[in-house]
Amino acid sequence: MIDYKNGDLIITNHNKNKILKQLSKEKKLVNLKFKTVKQFKSLLLGSYDDKAIYYLVKKYNYKYSVAKLLLDNFYFNKKLKQELEENNLIIKEKTNYNRIIIDNYIKLDPFILDMIKDKEIIYKKNSQNDYKHKVYEFNTIEEEVNFICIEISKLLKKTNINKIKLVNVTSEYKIVLKRMFAFYNIPINLKIDKDIYGTSQVQDFIKNLKTTKNIEESLNNIEDGEIKNTIISVCNKYINFPDFEVVLYCIIENLKNYKIKEKAKNNAIKIINIDEIDDDYYFILGFNQGVLPHIYKDEDYLSDSEKSNLGIFTSIEKNKFEKEKIIEILKNNKNITLTYKLKSTFDNFYKSNLIEELNLEIIKPTIDEFNYSNKYNKYLLTKKLDNLIKYNEKDYVLELLYSNYKDMPYLKYDNKYTKIDNNLLYKYLDNKLLLSYSSVDSYFRCSFRYYLSSILKIDKYDNTFMTFIGNLFHYILSICFKDNFDFEITFNDYLKENEFNNQEKFFIDKLKNDLKYIIKLIKRQDTYSSLNNTLYEQKIFVNKDSNIKVTFMGIIDKLKYEKINNKTIVAIIDYKTGNPIINIDNTIYGIEMQLPIYLYLSNNSNLENVEFAGFYLQKIINGNINYKKNIDYEKELDKLYRLEGFSNSDINLLNKIDSNYINSNVIKGMKVSSNGFYAYSKVLNNDQIKKLIDIVDTKIEEARDNILNSNFDINPKKIGNNLKGCEFCKFKDICFKKEEDVVNLDEASYLDFLGGE
Numbered sequence: 001m002i003d004y005k006n007g008d009l010i011i012t013n014h015n016k017n018k019i020l021k022q023l024s025k026e027k028k029l030v031n032l033k034f035k036t037v038k039q040f041k042s043l044l045l046g047s048y049d050d051k052a053i054y055y056l057v058k059k060y061n062y063k064y065s066v067a068k069l070l071l072d073n074f075y076f077n078k079k080l081k082q083e084l085e086e087n088n089l090i091i092k093e094k095t096n097y098n099r100i101i102i103d104n105y106i107k108l109d110p111f112i113l114d115m116i117k118d119k120e121i122i123y124k125k126n127s128q129n130d131y132k133h134k135v136y137e138f139n140t141i142e143e144e145v146n147f148i149c150i151e152i153s154k155l156l157k158k159t160n161i162n163k164i165k166l167v168n169v170t171s172e173y174k175i176v177l178k179r180m181f182a183f184y185n186i187p188i189n190l191k192i193d194k195d196i197y198g199t200s201q202v203q204d205f206i207k208n209l210k211t212t213k214n215i216e217e218s219l220n221n222i223e224d225g226e227i228k229n230t231i232i233s234v235c236n237k238y239i240n241f242p243d244f245e246v247v248l249y250c251i252i253e254n255l256k257n258y259k260i261k262e263k264a265k266n267n268a269i270k271i272i273n274i275d276e277i278d279d280d281y282y283f284i285l286g287f288n289q290g291v292l293p294h295i296y297k298d299e300d301y302l303s304d305s306e307k308s309n310l311g312i313f314t315s316i317e318k319n320k321f322e323k324e325k326i327i328e329i330l331k332n333n334k335n336i337t338l339t340y341k342l343k344s345t346f347d348n349f350y351k352s353n354l355i356e357e358l359n360l361e362i363i364k365p366t367i368d369e370f371n372y373s374n375k376y377n378k379y380l381l382t383k384k385l386d387n388l389i390k391y392n393e394k395d396y397v398l399e400l401l402y403s404n405y406k407d408m409p410y411l412k413y414d415n416k417y418t419k420i421d422n423n424l425l426y427k428y429l430d431n432k433l434l435l436s437y438s439s440v441d442s443y444f445r446c447s448f449r450y451y452l453s454s455i456l457k458i459d460k461y462d463n464t465f466m467t468f469i470g471n472l473f474h475y476i477l478s479i480c481f482k483d484n485f486d487f488e489i490t491f492n493d494y495l496k497e498n499e500f501n502n503q504e505k506f507f508i509d510k511l512k513n514d515l516k517y518i519i520k521l522i523k524r525q526d527t528y529s530s531l532n533n534t535l536y537e538q539k540i541f542v543n544k545d546s547n548i549k550v551t552f553m554g555i556i557d558k559l560k561y562e563k564i565n566n567k568t569i570v571a572i573i574d575y576k577t578g579n580p581i582i583n584i585d586n587t588i589y590g591i592e593m594q595l596p597i598y599l600y601l602s603n604n605s606n607l608e609n610v611e612f613a614g615f616y617l618q619k620i621i622n623g624n625i626n627y628k629k630n631i632d633y634e635k636e637l638d639k640l641y642r643l644e645g646f647s648n649s650d651i652n653l654l655n656k657i658d659s660n661y662i663n664s665n666v667i668k669g670m671k672v673s674s675n676g677f678y679a680y681s682k683v684l685n686n687d688q689i690k691k692l693i694d695i696v697d698t699k700i701e702e703a704r705d706n707i708l709n710s711n712f713d714i715n716p717k718k719i720g721n722n723l724k725g726c727e728f729c730k731f732k733d734i735c736f737k738k739e740e741d742v743v744n745l746d747e748a749s750y751l752d753f754l755g756g757e
């Protein structure tokens with residue numbers, strides 16, 4: 001037993017808490033300092049932070065990983081060390097200590113020991129036991145884990161779950177452990193950390209940062225609090241560095257390696273490092289050759305011969321210590337179960353050579369315990385049935401399980417959605433739900449489609465060339481009417497850092513001219529409007545809270561308005577890169593409500609007493625115009641880019657968006673004769689517009705209530721002969737839709753539900 005004294009410095013990688021607990025048990029008050037081996041080396045040699053990485057990347061154009069590798073070894077690179085010192089890039093920590101106490105199984109390199117030779121060093125001693133353990137051999141990793149599940153199930157009858165630990169859990173085990181522990185209902189903390197780089201939030205942030213060059217602005221659109229906080233903490237490291245391009249590169253490289261830690265459950269099996277083995281129950285998995293003990297190779301930045309000259313342990317010495325450490329741990333700890341497998345999904349394995357060296361008994365258990373998990377038994381039965389059908393293999397397990405689970409559905413599939421518990425859904429949603437035009441549209445087309453795309457989020461975001469072009473057009477059109485806008489600079493800046501093939505380059509050149517023309521044309525169209533204020537890319541949030549926080553969110557590309565007395569006259573224009581859908585007949589079914597939703601959003605914006613002059617979609621990318629003799633090409637283009645949608649039948653309001661409404665060049669189909677509007681002119685009166693907004697509100701609430709009630713049945717809507725629900729649905733291969741799932745709806749006309757002629 002060590003008698004700890006004030007000012008002792010303890011080098012331990014994993015046992016700080018254990019030592020503190022022991023002292024508190026003994027009611028001993030001493031001032032101790034703890035360092036891991038890595039921290040202790042930094043204390044002696046100095047360390048570095050992101051400032052040094054930035055410095056090397058900027059000065060030498062090193063890759064981030066190369067800069068890190070050099071910095072990890074700077075102490076042995078005289079030139080680099082000197083340069084870092086001259087630039088104040090080495091961090092020196094001052095810590096006073098009297099004695100150094102080194103935890104069991106820790107070996108400090110000779111050059112480190114040389115640096116502390118004037119200090120008193122105390123090595124913790126191992127106990128001198130000689131426990132012998134049985135080793136269990138399994139053919140497959142799944143059989144190995146199944147055995148562990150059964151043994152833990154037995155153990156749980158006599159001990160607390162927090163006293164059972166898994167050791168040596170390599171990545172290939174995690175997925176099998178997750179599946180098998182779920183079969184046996186055994187909670188486990190698997191430490192599966194979440195990569196964030198591939199998430200759409202991080203990708204959007206990077207894209208926005210490249211364009212705005214402003215971290216704060218680029219963070220605005222990120223909803224997920226955890227991801228946002230992670231990005232903020234990464235960015236904070238670089239906030240004061242001047243070269244934006246280097247900062248951007250370092251932020252991206254940091255985000256590539258950043259993982260969000262899985263929250264640990266209380267009362268669950270824990271995975272620990274082998275050095276932490278103490279007096280609980282331990283299952284050491286994968287006792288295989290090359291895995292335990294781990295084998296070090298001569299492949300570090302410093303070679304073995306350099307290490308030997310510098311007083312650092314070589315790979316050969318490290319392998320010797322590793323082996324001695326494992327032997328010590330096994331001999332000195334009682335409750336250890338050792339297992340190994342001969343095969344995993346991708347590899348074959350051999351038993352660890354320590355088994356023979358320690359003369360451990362190998363047991364090859366047969367599968368004969370089926371009392372602990374019905375789920376696993378059924379799963380095993382399906383595997384056995386597969387083998388019978390495919391390879392005519394039959395064994396006693398198959399017969400035994402089949403006689404017990406005769407009614408189990410095999411090769412049968414029920415496509416029906418099984419209702420989830422509402423509280424479970426709220427927890428999954430973190431008690432907040434965000435709705436938008438597309439999510440509500442998807443819900444009403446088919447609830448299961450919404451469930452797959454917006455709840456499970458299984459459709460990956462495809463960043464195609466066309467989405468890139470769409471974003472580029474929207475971005476330019478949102479800023480091109482500002483003073484000092486420079487088309488060439490903005491356009492070229494947006495393209496920077498993207499690579500295009502020749503076909504795409506050709507297309508971009510063509511579209512660049514089209515975009516210039518559209519800007520000119522929109523300016524011309526605007527001369528007909530007296531609405532002299534314009535808002536671009538207006539993000540509007542509408543509170544629709546219910547059992548949990550619910551927000552409806554939408555963005556209006558362009559909102560023109562004018563305040564007259566206490567009213568605000570508004571015209572809405574949304575840019576479309578594809579074909580605009582201006583049909584509002586299906587609004588009554590909650591489908592294709594895009595245009596009505598813009599009314600709803602404007603009505604819920606900060607603008608007061610809104611009255612609508614009109615609401616439109618405007619194409620911004622067109623196909624080519626076919627050659628015809630004697631046509632005026634520009635006139636044809638102007639026709640293609642006209643506003644498409646609905647205007648107010650009150651001509652005083654309509655006049656505000658198009659003073660030439662009598663025979664309009666701005667609004668498609670708008671024409672007035674002495675008898676009134678032409679039949680094909682799309683007009684609505686104020687009452688109809690109000691009804692439309694009310695319907696949208698009702699439909700949003702209907703979608704919200706159904707979603708919060710976990711109603712996600714497969715129910716694609718067929719309107720007349722048109723299977724609207726499944727249009728462009730990516731989940732056809734998943735849902736196994738049947739004819740009886742289809743919900744038939746009558747064709748509707750907006751004039752019927754809004755009233756009018």
Ligand code: SF4
Nearest residue numbers: 446725726729735737
């Ligand atoms: S294919 Fe049709 S039925 Fe299947 S999920 Fe998509 S919309 Fe629903």
